[in-house]
Amino acid sequence: MAVVPAPRRAARHRFRLPFSGWHLLLMPLSLLFVLPLVQMVLTSFMSDSDINRFPPRFIPRHLYLAGYAGLFTESHVLRWLVNTIVVSAIAVLAHLVLCSMAGYGFARLKFAGRNVGFFLMVATVMIPTQLLMIPTYLMFARLGIVDTLAAAFVPWLASAFGIFLMRQFFLALPVELEEAAALEGATVWQIFLRIVLPLARPALATLALFTLLSSWNDLVWPLIAISNEKWYTLQVGLTMFQGTRRTQWSLLMAGNVVATMPLIIAFIAAQRRFVATMTFSGLKG
Amino acid sequence: MTFGFATDRPAPPRVVRRPAARGWRRGLRRAATGWAFAGPATAIVVGLSVFPAAWAFLISRTKWNGISPARDVGWGNYQTMAQDPELAAAVGHTLWLTALFVPSSILLGMLIAVALNRKIRFSGFYRTCIFVPYVASAAATGILATFVFNPQFGVANDTLRRLHLPTQQFLESRHEALLVIVVIALWGEIGFTSVIYLAALQDIPAELTEAASVDGAGRWRVFWHVVLPELRAVTVFTAVWQTITAIQLFDLVYTTTRGGPLQSSETVVYYMYELAFQTQRFGYGSAVAYGLFAVTMLLTLGIFWYSRRAKVEAF
Numbered sequence: 005m006a007v008v009p010a011p012r013r014a015a016r017h018r019f020r021l022p023f024s025g026w027h028l029l030l031m032p033l034s035l036l037f038v039l040p041l042v043q044m045v046l047t048s049f050m051s052d053s054d055i056n057r058f059p060p061r062f063i064p065r066h067l068y069l070a071g072y073a074g075l076f077t078e079s080h081v082l083r084w085l086v087n088t089i090v091v092s093a094i095a096v097l098a099h100l101v102l103c104s105m106a107g108y109g110f111a112r113l114k115f116a117g118r119n120v121g122f123f124l125m126v127a128t129v130m131i132p133t134q135l136l137m138i139p140t141y142l143m144f145a146r147l148g149i150v151d152t153l154a155a156a157f158v159p160w161l162a163s164a165f166g167i168f169l170m171r172q173f174f175l176a177l178p179v180e181l182e183e184a185a186a187l188e189g190a191t192v193w194q195i196f197l198r199i200v201l202p203l204a205r206p207a208l209a210t211l212a213l214f215t216l217l218s219s220w221n222d223l224v225w226p227l228i229a230i231s232n233e234k235w236y237t238l239q240v241g242l243t244m245f246q247g248t249r250r251t252q253w254s255l256l257m258a259g260n261v262v263a264t265m266p267l268i269i270a271f272i273a274a275q276r277r278f279v280a281t282m283t284f285s286g287l288k289g
Numbered sequence: 290m291t292f293g294f295a296t297d298r299p300a301p302p303r304v305v306r307r308p309a310a311r312g313w314r315r316g317l318r319r320a321a322t323g324w325a326f327a328g329p330a331t332a333i334v335v336g337l338s339v340f341p342a343a344w345a346f347l348i349s350r351t352k353w354n355g356i357s358p359a360r361d362v363g364w365g366n367y368q369t370m371a372q373d374p375e376l377a378a379a380v381g382h383t384l385w386l387t388a389l390f391v392p393s394s395i396l397l398g399m400l401i402a403v404a405l406n407r408k409i410r411f412s413g414f415y416r417t418c419i420f421v422p423y424v425a426s427a428a429a430t431g432i433l434a435t436f437v438f439n440p441q442f443g444v445a446n447d448t449l450r451r452l453h454l455p456t457q458q459f460l461e462s463r464h465e466a467l468l469v470i471v472v473i474a475l476w477g478e479i480g481f482t483s484v485i486y487l488a489a490l491q492d493i494p495a496e497l498t499e500a501a502s503v504d505g506a507g508r509w510r511v512f513w514h515v516v517l518p519e520l521r522a523v524t525v526f527t528a529v530w531q532t533i534t535a536i537q538l539f540d541l542v543y544t545t546t547r548g549g550p551l552q553s554s555e556t557v558v559y560y561m562y563e564l565a566f567q568t569q570r571f572g573y574g575s576a577v578a579y580g581l582f583a584v585t586m587l588l589t590l591g592i593f594w595y596s597r598r599a600k601v602e603a604f
Contacts, residue, residue, distance in 0.1 A: 024407060026404045027411075030405070030409075033401065033415075034414070034418035037422050037476065037480070038418045038421060040444075041425065043433075055442065060443070060444060060447050102329050103330055106327040106329070109324075115322065116323075118327070121331050122327075130585070130586055130589065132581060135345050135578040135579065135582050136338060136342060137578070138348060138565050139342075139344035139348065140337065142355075143340075158337070159337060161333050162333040217424065221428070223426070227543075228566055239428040243428050256436070257436070260433055264426060267425070268424050271420075275417060
């Protein structure tokens, strides 16, 4: 392994960029952003005596699994994880189906009431969540879905953002393909399913990622509508845990790891898509 | 993609053209198809916002704890708001938080984006590092922050000690709690603004900056006179977005201080949550929520109006 062929080495050298002063800014900043998360993971493997010492220790002396053991035996964390996965899966699926359909309807179909419907839908963006908390809670109570998982996923079935995103994407697609298919006698549904949706994959990926992120991380709706421990999502479970185990840091950090790592890993795996997505998400236009 | 539609530039948005097929023109059937597509999602979005918002207005004109019958108090709750010292304090905290958070997140986001846009090594790695906190939930971030800023054995104070600086109480201090919350919020949100700015920077045609350089403009002048004007639209967008984020910041307050110590970090949103879900004052809580809605809308419209006047097309 020590003998590296000289030509390849030279080729590598050619592509090496000169040192830039910007590293002096970006390196410490990157550390500042990542180190707390690294510490979160490391702390979850520490014993409480290791954590509560002075000065604090960053690297665990031994690998303690007591935090995780406590987390899994003393709480319903596995259940919370399953609940969260169910909520996010329903949210993502519903978003993909409903928002792409509505986006296509508003972008391409002409029908009575379209503009009114679209305007009403866009106007809802200005209504802050906080205004909706009380009546939504009361509404859920009347529907009998307080203290069920439905309370956590119903608010995430569709969103104005999702509809808008899909509409923008469909508007930018060239219309000729659809026209040609229509001339050949294809129905609207056939055109939508066979031609438009396959072209919309990047937009659907964006939508899925954003919905996953916001439904997984949502605290407000499950917090106000779910008080039965069995139906907590991870975020609610964590905050409840925090209230009762204030000083059991390894346990709290283990909970944090379970709640954040699935998304962080998914993000790092899909980050090309994710960042490309942010840039295209219509946030600019 | 074999049809050759994968063009380099997205086609400009088109007005919906009348489709050639005749069957589509039959009004009723068209409406049925249209609403079959757009109806379900629209019904959910509107049903979960416009309807509850209207209901909230009715509730805001009552005194109600959710159990005993509601009593109509007219505009009473809105009058109470004007004389509520706790609300006034909460408004002050929210304003502080917004005034600190929005400009910092814009400036830092822009700076980081400019740095990430240079062709240097590891820029992909740096970008990942800076973006990752955005993915972590606000609840987890808040819990992690109470650990990092723990006055006794947190890393923040340990660092200060090593630098021979006085240690701080951070979230447990009346004077620092709000500031620390801003710092934590920035940690979580900067990744978002940086990526937005990065995208905007990459959209600026290279010819523009090159032409300026050829004409003898220094780096700083190129940035100031060429790049910055190109970033105006995205700045307006970011300002609106981050203002709303700051005003509605709830999860972080809930998981770090719960408004304390001594209500020093109680924001309007948190106060509203306490009114409604801790003390069951649904009527007054709704009135406060409407007040917040009005202010948010005025601010948003204000920024729009300003950007329209300045001829920036942000949306």
